[in-house]
Amino acid sequence: MNSETPIDQYRRRLLGGSVAALAGLTLAPGVFLQTVQARPADEPVSDRNRWGLLIDTNKCADGCNRCVTACNEENGLKPMHGPTTDPQWIRIVKVKSKSTGYQFQMPVMCQHCEHPPCVDVCPTGASFKRADGIVLVDRHICIGCRYCMMACPYKARSLVHETLTDQKPYMPRGKGTVESCTLCVHKVDRGDGTTACAEACPEQAILFGDLNDSGSEISRRLEQYGGRQLRADLGLNTGVRYQGF
Amino acid sequence: MKNLRYTSIDGNSPAYLGLLGFFGLFLLAAFVAFVNMEHEGHWITGMNNQIVWGMPHVFAIFLIVAASGALNVASIASVFGKKLYKPLSRLSAVLAVALLAGGLAVLVLDLGRADRLIVAMTYYNFKSIFAWNIILYNGFFLIVGLYLWTMLDWQVEKYARVAGTAAFIWRLILTTGTGSIFGFLVSRQAYDSALLAPMFVILSFSFGLAIFMLVMFAAFKWTGRPLGDLVVNRLKNLLGVFVAATFYFSAVYHLTNLYMTKKHGIESFILLDGGIYTQLFWWGQIVIGTLLPLLLVYCPRPSKHRFAIGLAAVLVILGGMANLYVIIIGGQAYPIPLLPAEFEYSSTFFDGVVAGYSPSKWEIMLGLGGVALSLFIVAFALKIFRLLPDDLSDNLVSSKS
Ligand code: SF4
Numbered sequence: 001m002n003s004e005t006p007i008d009q010y011r012r013r014l015l016g017g018s019v020a021a022l023a024g025l026t027l028a029p030g031v032f033l034q035t036v037q038a039r040p041a042d043e044p045v046s047d048r049n050r051w052g053l054l055i056d057t058n059k060c061a062d063g064c065n066r067c068v069t070a071c072n073e074e075n076g077l078k079p080m081h082g083p084t085t086d087p088q089w090i091r092i093v094k095v096k097s098k099s100t101g102y103q104f105q106m107p108v109m110c111q112h113c114e115h116p117p118c119v120d121v122c123p124t125g126a127s128f129k130r131a132d133g134i135v136l137v138d139r140h141i142c143i144g145c146r147y148c149m150m151a152c153p154y155k156a157r158s159l160v161h162e163t164l165t166d167q168k169p170y171m172p173r174g175k176g177t178v179e180s181c182t183l184c185v186h187k188v189d190r191g192d193g194t195t196a197c198a199e200a201c202p203e204q205a206i207l208f209g210d211l212n213d214s215g216s217e218i219s220r221r222l223e224q225y226g227g228r229q230l231r232a233d234l235g236l237n238t239g240v241r242y243q244g245f
Numbered sequence: 246m247k248n249l250r251y252t253s254i255d256g257n258s259p260a261y262l263g264l265l266g267f268f269g270l271f272l273l274a275a276f277v278a279f280v281n282m283e284h285e286g287h288w289i290t291g292m293n294n295q296i297v298w299g300m301p302h303v304f305a306i307f308l309i310v311a312a313s314g315a316l317n318v319a320s321i322a323s324v325f326g327k328k329l330y331k332p333l334s335r336l337s338a339v340l341a342v343a344l345l346a347g348g349l350a351v352l353v354l355d356l357g358r359a360d361r362l363i364v365a366m367t368y369y370n371f372k373s374i375f376a377w378n379i380i381l382y383n384g385f386f387l388i389v390g391l392y393l394w395t396m397l398d399w400q401v402e403k404y405a406r407v408a409g410t411a412a413f414i415w416r417l418i419l420t421t422g423t424g425s426i427f428g429f430l431v432s433r434q435a436y437d438s439a440l441l442a443p444m445f446v447i448l449s450f451s452f453g454l455a456i457f458m459l460v461m462f463a464a465f466k467w468t469g470r471p472l473g474d475l476v477v478n479r480l481k482n483l484l485g486v487f488v489a490a491t492f493y494f495s496a497v498y499h500l501t502n503l504y505m506t507k508k509h510g511i512e513s514f515i516l517l518d519g520g521i522y523t524q525l526f527w528w529g530q531i532v533i534g535t536l537l538p539l540l541l542v543y544c545p546r547p548s549k550h551r552f553a554i555g556l557a558a559v560l561v562i563l564g565g566m567a568n569l570y571v572i573i574i575g576g577q578a579y580p581i582p583l584l585p586a587e588f589e590y591s592s593t594f595f596d597g598v599v600a601g602y603s604p605s606k607w608e609i610m611l612g613l614g615g616v617a618l619s620l621f622i623v624a625f626a627l628k629i630f631r632l633l634p635d636d637l638s639d640n641l642v643s644s645k646s
């Protein structure tokens with residue numbers, strides 16, 4: 001007998017109570033190919049980690065949108081009734097400086113804010129932030145009010161506007177609920193140490209890592225070159241950082 | 246004062262039943278729209294991932310805001326002791342409850358998962374102003390219900406003033422809460438203003454009174470009850486004051502925005518080059534919703550006619566809808582600034598461009614259904630409760646005040 005409600009089960013799965021984890025691959029003592037430290041299966045998600053992404057706009061190649069395709073494939077997002085209503089968890093934003101004419105493009109997704117407005121406004125608590133900084137929607141208690149979409153400064157969220165078919169088993173979605181980039185939480189909990197978009201980028205413009213681990217590549221690169229937050233003025237301390245512009 | 250007698254209406258006449266049937270048609274249409282939206286998903290509406298709140302929210306917020314304003318007449322009577330309005334208090338309280346019910350129905354039926362209403366009622370995130378609003382709305386029903394009871398039952402009449410005061414305070418908090426739903430959205434430039442909450446309080450005064458006056462005119466006229474000029478003139482003057490106050494607040498809101506460089510974009514969007522939103526602002530909110538009603542209400546000639554006063558109330562309502570449309574939908578249509586002003590940008594997700602929206606018939610059906618529900622409740626309440634005084638002609642009113 002399982003006394004857990006579907007909500008509990010879903011939360012447990014998202015919170016990562018029962019997922020396998022891989023330790024970093026050791027090449028030689030102290031040298032890691034994978035700087036991402038996965039957590040043992042029996043350990044709860046903890047605030048020792050803060051997962052994030054570092055995006056280098058210098059590397060992001062003009063016209064490429066492999067990260068978008070990879071995200072859609074990984075999470076089972078398909079075109080339905082057109083671009084205004086189709087969910088987009090990640091999108092390529094083309095930018096041009098008005099003063100210098102300098103042009104570049106960059107992927108934008110949920111920024112996994114440390115102080116997420118979407119979580120603050122959500123009436124039911126369906127929007128939540130895990131201890132490791134990943135912001136998610138619990139699709140079992142989302143009522144589809146879209147207040148989080150109103151609140152998100154990055155337009156990172158989409159409402160599912162129609163009935164879905166062929167969903168990925170690890171990524172439950174549903175009509176009438178709101179969703180956004182999960183930072184490939186299923187991959188993170190599995191210990192993949194990366195996300196679908198980061199994996200797909202041929203230029204390595206997207207780097208996944210632990211912002212809390214000063215030894216991780218993402219932290220080192222941020223320390224060395226700095227990185228900016230979109231809408232830093234809002235003070236949300238985003239988990240996704242940008243370099244190169 | 247002895248002469249004041251409250252009676253219910255017969256409610257058997259073909260005209261009355263016809264009226265209920267008329268409202269019923271709108272309710273049916275709203276139900277069809279709801280089922281369709283639930284079944285198909287929201288793609289059949291005009292709403293999308295850019296304009297996430299659409300026409301249903303314009304209707305819902307209008308009704309919710311008007312609900313607290315409709316209570317004004319009762320508040321003035323019992324909180325501020327103005328006897329002149331006392332005979333209308335019952336109708337005022339019932340209308341307030343009815344409007345709130347209509348507005349909430351629209352809001353709930355538009356949810357992506359309306360079937361999860363129970364979740365909304367049981368899971369609370371107390372940081373969310375939205376969750377607080379759910380509590381405020383439920384409290385409003387309770388408090389105004391009790392207040393109504395003190396008015397209907399002479400045995401508890403002595404508590405009327407306490408209940409009336411409680412209801413008055415509650416409604417101020419409630420409208421502040423509704424305004425704060427927008428005021429807390431720092432991400433969107435149109436909403437990032439502390440003025441929105443008090444502005445909603447003023448909006449509620451004028452919307453609520455306008456609806457109240459129309460319902461009052463209809464109820465007295467269609468049941469053949471005399472309604473004297475004295476009370477009508479007071480109410481019309483009050484409406485004028487509220488309309489002017491709304492205009493004042495709106496002016497302050499836009500002027501303070503113009504003062505802030507970072508808001509120049511959104512301001513010129515609303516005031517100058519926002520297409521439909523600019524049109525709705527100037528023609529809808531300012532001309533139809535402000536100037537014309539003020540003329541009708543204050544010019545000596547027209548203001549003597551009931552028709553002109555009623556027309557003024559209708560225009561206030563239309564202008565109010567335009568106002569909310571501009572705030573709610575215009576505020577979303579204007580692009581969110583993702584990058585500093587130095588950059589221009591575009592994407593497949595409509596970054597940096599004005600989002601398009603045209604309301605679908607389903608949304609309008611749902612919204613009108615909310616209005617019909619409110620009016621249906623009032624009409625029905627008139628039959629089961631003794632809400633209206635038999636006679637409110639001037640000699641009766643003045644002899645007792
Ligand atoms: S980017 Fe938007 S959806 Fe993501 S955590 Fe921040 S507010 Fe929430």
Ligand code: SF4
Pocket residue numbers: 121122123124125126127137141142143144145146147148149177178
């Ligand atoms: S749409 Fe869902 S996740 Fe977003 S605020 Fe409403 S209940 Fe919360």
